[in-house]
Amino acid sequence: MSDDHxxxxxxxxxxxxxxxxxxxxxxxxxxxxxxxxxxxGVDVGELTGRCLALADDALVGAQRLAQWCTRAPELxxxxxxxxxxxxxxxxARLLYARVGQADGTGRGEDAYAYFRDPGDFRNVxxxxxxxxxxxxxxxxxxxLSCWRLAVFGxxxxxxxxxxxxxxxxxxxxELAYHRxxxxxxxxxxxxxxxxxxxxxxxxxxxVAPYLGELLGAEPGxxxxxxxxxxxxxxxxxxxxxxxxxxxxxxxxxxGSGRDGDHTVHLAPLLAELQSVARAxxxxxW
Amino acid sequence: MxxxxxxxxxxxxxxxxxxxxxxxxxxxxxxxxxxxDQRIEPRDWMPDGYRKTLIRQIAQxxxxxxxxxxxxxxxxxxxxxxxxxxxxxxKVQDEAGHGLYLYSAAETLGADRADxxxxxxxxxxxxxxxxxxxxxxxxxxxxxxWFVDGAAICNQxxxxxxxxxxxxxxxxxxxxxxxxxxxxxxxLLMTMMRGTDAQRAMVQDAVDRWWWPSLMMxxxxxxxxxxxxxxxxxxxxxxSNDELRQRxxxxxxxxxxxxxxxxPDPELRWNEERGRHDFGTPDWAELQRVIRGDGPCNSxxxxxxxxxxxxxxxxxAAATAHAARRxxxxxxxEEGTAA
Numbered sequence: 001m002s003d004d005h006x007x008x009x010x011x012x013x014x015x016x017x018x019x020x021x022x023x024x025x026x027x028x029x030x031x032x033x034x035x036x037x038x039x040x041g042v043d044v045g046e047l048t049g050r051c052l053a054l055a056d057d058a059l060v061g062a063q064r065l066a067q068w069c070t071r072a073p074e075l076x077x078x079x080x081x082x083x084x085x086x087x088x089x090x091x092a093r094l095l096y097a098r099v100g101q102a103d104g105t106g107r108g109e110d111a112y113a114y115f116r117d118p119g120d121f122r123n124v125x126x127x128x129x130x131x132x133x134x135x136x137x138x139x140x141x142x143x144l145s146c147w148r149l150a151v152f153g154x155x156x157x158x159x160x161x162x163x164x165x166x167x168x169x170x171x172x173x174e175l176a177y178h179r180x181x182x183x184x185x186x187x188x189x190x191x192x193x194x195x196x197x198x199x200x201x202x203x204x205x206x207v208a209p210y211l212g213e214l215l216g217a218e219p220g221x222x223x224x225x226x227x228x229x230x231x232x233x234x235x236x237x238x239x240x241x242x243x244x245x246x247x248x249x250x251x252x253x254x255g256s257g258r259d260g261d262h263t264v265h266l267a268p269l270l271a272e273l274q275s276v277a278r279a280x281x282x283x284x285w
Numbered sequence: 286m287x288x289x290x291x292x293x294x295x296x297x298x299x300x301x302x303x304x305x306x307x308x309x310x311x312x313x314x315x316x317x318x319x320x321x322d323q324r325i326e327p328r329d330w331m332p333d334g335y336r337k338t339l340i341r342q343i344a345q346x347x348x349x350x351x352x353x354x355x356x357x358x359x360x361x362x363x364x365x366x367x368x369x370x371x372x373x374x375x376k377v378q379d380e381a382g383h384g385l386y387l388y389s390a391a392e393t394l395g396a397d398r399a400d401x402x403x404x405x406x407x408x409x410x411x412x413x414x415x416x417x418x419x420x421x422x423x424x425x426x427x428x429x430x431w432f433v434d435g436a437a438i439c440n441q442x443x444x445x446x447x448x449x450x451x452x453x454x455x456x457x458x459x460x461x462x463x464x465x466x467x468x469x470x471x472x473l474l475m476t477m478m479r480g481t482d483a484q485r486a487m488v489q490d491a492v493d494r495w496w497w498p499s500l501m502m503x504x505x506x507x508x509x510x511x512x513x514x515x516x517x518x519x520x521x522x523x524x525s526n527d528e529l530r531q532r533x534x535x536x537x538x539x540x541x542x543x544x545x546x547x548x549p550d551p552e553l554r555w556n557e558e559r560g561r562h563d564f565g566t567p568d569w570a571e572l573q574r575v576i577r578g579d580g581p582c583n584s585x586x587x588x589x590x591x592x593x594x595x596x597x598x599x600x601x602a603a604a605t606a607h608a609a610r611r612x613x614x615x616x617x618x619e620e621g622t623a624a
Contacts, residue, residue, distance in 0.1 A: 010435075010471050010540055022468035023372075059367075066361040066370075069377055070354045070589060073597025075385050078354075082378035086371060093367050110366050134600045191610065192603025199599070276365040276423050283480045285366040285473070 031094070034166045038102050042160050048103045049122070050220045051164060052112070053258055054151075055095035056123035059113055060266070061144060062088040063273055064131055073134055080181055084141070087174040094167045101163075114277035118267045125257040126210035128266040135189055135199035139207045142182035142239065143232075147214050149175040150231040154223045164221075183239045190243025197244070204240075205248050212252030319520055324450035327393040335519050339449050340396045341410075342521065347387035348405045348412035352586050354380045356420040357429055365423060372469055373426060379462045386459065390451040406591040414572060415502050417580030418494070424477060424487035425495070430470015432492075432499035432537070434463050439533045440503065443523035452521075471540070478545050485545075492541070493549045500564075501572045503530040509569075534562050 038044060065085030072078040096109035105111075127144060131137050152175055155168035189196040215229045240247055255261035277285075311330040318325060325331055358377045364370035388398040404410040415433055420426070441460050447453040477484040504510055504526040516522035524532075534553075541548050552565035574580065 010431075010468060010536075022472035023465065062374075063362060066374060069358045069361055069374070071593045071596070073593070073600035075351070075381055075388070077597075077600075078381040079378055079385070082374060082381065086374055086378070089367065089371050089374065093371070096367075113367055114365070134597070188604045188607040189600070192607045193599065195599050196603030196606075272362050276363050280365065280481065280483060283365070283477075283484050285364075285369050285476060285480075 031163060031166055034162050036101055036163055039160060039162070044102055044104075046220055047161050047164065048099045051095045051099045051102070053122040054148075055092045055099065055112065056121045057127050057144070057148070058088040058092035058095065059273075060121070060123045060127040060269065062086070062092065063269055064127070064137075067131055068137065077134075084178050084181065087171075087178065091167065091171050091174070094170075095164075098161075098163050098167065102161075110277065114274045118262055118270055119260045121257070121262065121266060121270070122260065123257050123266075124210065124213050125253070125261075125263050125266075126207065126214060128257070128263060128269060129206075129210075130265055132203070132206070133199055134185075135196065135203040136206060138182055138185045138189060139200065139203040141178060142186055143207055143211065143214065143236065145175050145178035145182055146232045146235050147228070149179050150228045150235075151219050151223065154219070154228070155221060158223055159221050179235070186239050186245070187243045190240070190245040200243070200245055204245060205250070208248050208250040209253045211247075211250075213256050213258070216252065217256065217258050319448055322446075322448075322520070324453065325448050326450045334515065335521070336394050338516060338519070339452065339521060340391055340394050342516070343387055343391040343394070343452055344396065344401045344404070345411055345413070347384050347391060347401065348410060349416065350380045350384035350387060351405075352412045352416045352590060353433075354384075355586055355589055356416055356418070356582075357426050359420055360423055360426050363423070364426075369426075369473065372473075376430075376466050376469065379466065383459045383462070386455040387452075390449075390455045393451045402594060406587060406594055408578065408587060411576065413502060414575040414580060415498050416586060417575050417583045418498050419581050422487050422491060424474070424484070424491040427470045427473035427477065427488065428491040428495045430466050430468075431474060431540070432495050433502065434467040434470060435537065436499050436502040436533050438463050438467060439529050439536075443529075446520075446523060448520040471544070474544055474546075488544075489546050492546045496549050497567050497571075498575075500530055500533070500567045501569075501575075503527070503533065505569060505572065531561055534564050538562055 038047065062085045065081050065088070068081045068085075069078070072081055092113070093109045096112040099112060100107040100109070124144075126140060129136075129140070149172065152168040152171045156165055156172055159165040159168060186200070189200045191197075215225075215232060218225050219228055236247060257266075308330070312332065315325070315329070315331060315335075318329070325335075354377045357373060361370060361374050361377060364373050388401060391401060392398060401410065405412065415436075420429070438460060441456055441463065444456040445453055445460060447456065474488050477488050504513075507513065507525045507527045510526050513522065513525060517525070538548065538553070538555075550565045552563060554563055556563045575583070578584070
């Protein structure tokens, strides 16, 4: 490597507005070769509704993971949590873009992320709860990634929309890692010290009431809700059992984030996320 | 980031006195390796002063990467587009990765990551003073990429040829990533300069605030840099602070013109005779203040790191306890099998 080469090329020949020069080569388009016209027979309302809910789960989840940044218990976890956040952010972007194509408005990903109000978001409430301690964030990630992996695994083959199917297929490997990461930490913390075990028990107690919202709703696209429920319950059971933990019995909270009912925590999360974009609505970034 | 700036305290002993009299042959081998421009590797004999200087420099560099996550990390949750959010999140993640490689390189010299972290949060080891400045606007993200990562590249690319193998190899990878960060920062600024008046004003304001602190990243003037001589002789360091600072100025001026911003130095002009730019003198008293701990954000940066470390103590303890229990179980199983 010559001492100055990279630096000197910085200001050269980027007048065409192509921003990719700054980001390397070998870009892989996850939708390469996929026809993006919505096929006949696909219910557009259902498609956009489902995509929006999955995108909102991912965006809100990524925002919470971003809040861990510089606060993780160890550098390896710093890197891992950022990985998971970036995966979810990537999933959200593809799904929002799909909504904009399918609903006929042609709106881009940022229109959905930055210019909708809390009541318009369709994420589950579990995703929006504050991070709490590392035990709570671990249990939440375990539950959300178990469910999302179960759903994406099925969407990859069952979704009548080829774009959603491709997005889901891409996400399966990512989510398998998220689930593994969360399961590994569940094991360490459940079977760690007295304090870590106590914190995990408390975290499970906090998360349990939100399970019903996640598992109760129909995933759509002919996916059997019961098979998703069974998979999630079985995986959670295995992991918790190995960690010496149990899922407490709890009632299910009324209402659902899927219908726009949210906790008090979503509005400030979105206010922060949207602050700069909304302060400069005419700007391009 | 390279951390040439926190010069005072714990200076390396000079090259000539760095070794004990009992090891003349080892010293001669070491000197010959350096003279041949070959690499010193972890198991090679090395003078104590060389080892200490490297641990200090690599640790400061690692700390800088980790503390350096904070000023930009502030903006991940507020980045104004999902694309910028992803770019910034990935960049800050890279810094964590750089910290990891560098702590590992320090460990090849016998240092311990946990101990180095303690030194950082107790204020016994420094990090680059540049990260003690605040980031009040989103344009700061772009200007940090352009100036701070750019200055880091000037400092670090020569370190890819550092005489200590693990450090040099870590720097190859780090420099590749830093150069992407720098391009991404510059690309953000180009985009903002094509945008609204408010965006252009944000960029100029950030340039005004970051220019002088960026020049200080190269450390004190050569005449005032106590560690430099030994580091140059050992080929840990390849160019003087002032030489690197001059290179940075010469490279940045045309980039600023291209971008359409003004660098805030009335003395900055091309010197035909030297074939280089003349520029004003940074406020070295300010640098000393920031290194001493009186910069705008010193206490909050270290406090954040300390809080993360302390809040994570129970997690690390649990992981250690679990690993020990699992190892014991594995041994038990193996013994059972053997019996």
